[in-house]
Amino acid sequence: MDPVTFATDPTPATRHLPAAPRLIATDLDGTLLRDDKSVSDRTVAALAAAEEAGIEVFFVTGRPARWMGVVSDHVHGHGLAICGNGAAIVDLHGVGNGHRFVMVRPLERSAALDVVTLLRAVAPGTSFAVERTGGFHHEPAYPPMHMNPAASVSPAEEILAEDADTACQPVLKVLAFHPELTPDGFLALARTAVGNRAEVTRSSPTALLEISGAGISKASTLALYCAERGISPAEVVAFGDMPNDMAMLSWAGTSYAMGNAHPDVLAAASARTAANNEDGVAVVIEQILKAL
Template sequence: MIATDLDGTLLRSDKTVSARTVAALAAAEAAGIEVIFVTGRPPRWMGVVSDHLHGHGLAICANGAVLADLRGRPRARLVRVRPLERADALATVHALRAAAPGVSFAVERTEGIHYEPSYPVFFEDPGASYAPAEKLLADSHSDSYDQPVVKLLAHHPDRDPDAFLALGRKAAGAHGEFTRSSPSALLEISGRGVSKASTLAHACAERGITADQVVAFGDMPNDLEMLGWSGTSYAMANAHPQVLAATTHRTASNEDDGVASVIEALLTG
C-alpha cells in the first residue's frame, strides 16, 4: 500500500495534482498496489483528489477521525468515525483558555465546521455557525449537536507554532491527541488514540496488509505517527524539521513531484 498525505506532499502549492502524479498513482494501482490518501482535511474538502481515484477510493480524513469512501456521489460516504468526545473537547477548551489567553476555537463535525467569532476563517463553509466554543459543544438545541465532533481546532495569533503544540499537549494532552499541520499556530485535536497511524493500521489489518508492506509520504508533524508506523517512509524535501529527523528516506518536494518519483522507481525497480 502507498499511504500519502495531501497538502505539502501529494498536492502542489496551488492545490493541484500534477499529470505525472496522476499517472504514477494509476500505474501503482494497476500493478496491484493500493493507494490511500491520509490527510488532515475533512471529507468535504477532498475534491482536490476525487477526480483521480483508482481502485477502492478510500481516504483517511481529519487526521484519522474519519475513514471515507470518496467514490460516493454526490459526496463521500463515511465508512467509520472516531469522534472526539464532547467532555474531552470542553475540557480542552477550558484548559487552553487558561494556558494561552487569546486562543480561539473551531469545531469540526462530520457535516461541517463551526467557528468562534474571533477564529480566523480559512474556508467559508455553507451552514457554519458562530458562537463561543462552549456553546458550540454543549448547545443541545443546535442543528449540528447530534453530529460527532471529529476535530477541535485551536488558533493563537501570536504563539510560535511548535511551542504552542508543546503547550497544548502539556495543558490538555490527557483529553485528546494534539498535532499540527499549518504554518501558523493552529492546533488540531482529535479523540484519544486517534491518529493517521492508528486508523491506517486498522484499515491495513482489514485488508491483510502489514506495516512492512506500506510506503508512506508526509511533510508535517501530523504525519509523524504514520511515518513511524509504516515499514518505509519518505519525508518530502519541504518537510518540517521533525519529519526530516524522523525518517530515513527523502524525496523531492511536492512542487517537484516527489511522491511520483518514488512510485516510478518502485514500479521499475
C-alpha cells in the same frame, strides 16, 4: 539511515523499499499536492500506474471530507480516504458524487470541552473551531481559513453544548488558533496542558492546532484499515511533511519525508524524497514500479 534527496541524488529508491509493497499512504497538502493545490500530470500518471500494478493508493489527510474534491477523481477502486487526521474513513465515491462516512472515530464532547477550557487558561487569546460530521462551526474571533462558509458562528462552549442543534453529529476535531504564539511553541504548550485527554498535532504553517480523540491519528486509523486487509506495516510506504504525519511515518515500514518537510518529520522518516513542487511522491512511485 542517512536521508536520500531524490531531487539531487540518483540513488535508487529500491534501496529503502520492501520487496513487494502493497499500499502507498500519502498525505495531501505539502506532500502529494503542489503549493497551488494542484495534482501534477506526472503524479496523476504515477498514482494510476501504481494501482494498475496492484499497489493500493490511500490518501491520508488532515482535511475534512468536503475538501477532498481536489483528489476525488484520483481515488480508484476502493474509493476510500482517511480524513481529519484519522477521525474518519470516507468513501469519496458516495451517492451523487458526494462522500459517505464509512468509519468515524470521534472526539467525545466532554473531552472537547476540557480541551477548550484548558487552552483558554494556558493560552489566553486562543480561538476555536469545531469540525463535525455535518459541517464546520467556529467562534467569532476565529480567522477565516478557507472559503467554505461556516454552518454556525458562536462560542465553542455553545457549539459543544449537550443541547446544541448539532449535538447528534460526532465531533471529528477541534481546531485552536493563536494569533501570537509560534506554531511549535503553541503545540508544545497545548500537549503539556492537554496530556492524554486528546491527541494534539498541527499541519499548518500558522499557530493552528488540530485536536482529535485520545489515540486517534493518521497512523492508528491506517493501522486499523490495514489490519482488516491483512496488510502489515512492512508492506506500507508512507509520505508526509508535517507533525501530523510523524506517527504514520514511524508506523509504516518505509517512509519518506518531503524535501520541504518540517525538521522533525525529516528526522522521523526513513528516507527523503524531493519537495512537493518537484513531484517527490511520483519520483518514488516511479522507482518502485521500475523495481517491480
